[in-house]
Amino acid sequence: MIxxxxxxxxxxxxxxxxxxxxxxxxxxxxxLASANALSCDLAFGLEGSxxxxxxxxxxxxELAQSLxxxxxxxxxxxxxxxx
Numbered sequence: 601m602i603x604x605x606x607x608x609x610x611x612x613x614x615x616x617x618x619x620x621x622x623x624x625x626x627x628x629x630x631x632l633a634s635a636n637a638l639s640c641d642l643a644f645g646l647e648g649s650x651x652x653x654x655x656x657x658x659x660x661x662e663l664a665q666s667l668x669x670x671x672x673x674x675x676x677x678x679x680x681x682x683x
Contacts, residue, residue, distance in 0.1 A: 625672040632668060636661040 615624070636658055643654035 622672065622675055625668055625675065628668050629665060629672065632661055632665040636665065 639654055639658040639661060643651050643658060646654060
């Protein structure tokens with residue numbers, strides 16, 4: 601039997617309310633650094649196109665890390681200017 605509407609997505613993980621933007625960005629940066637380390641470690645154990653694909657993923661993670669760092673730096677500068 602086909603249902604007329606699909607099941608709504610289930611959220612297994614949520615971010616608690618009340619956490620500062622800086623703390624969220626620090627956690628994001630640490631998570632991205634871990635993902636980058638894992639992908640690089642795995643990529644160096646591979647050869648050929650699979651290695652290249654995983655190194656491409658590592659580059660995307662590094663790009664995301666750069667964006668998070670820029671936001672974090674901007675927030676720090678805004679905070680310093682307001683003091």
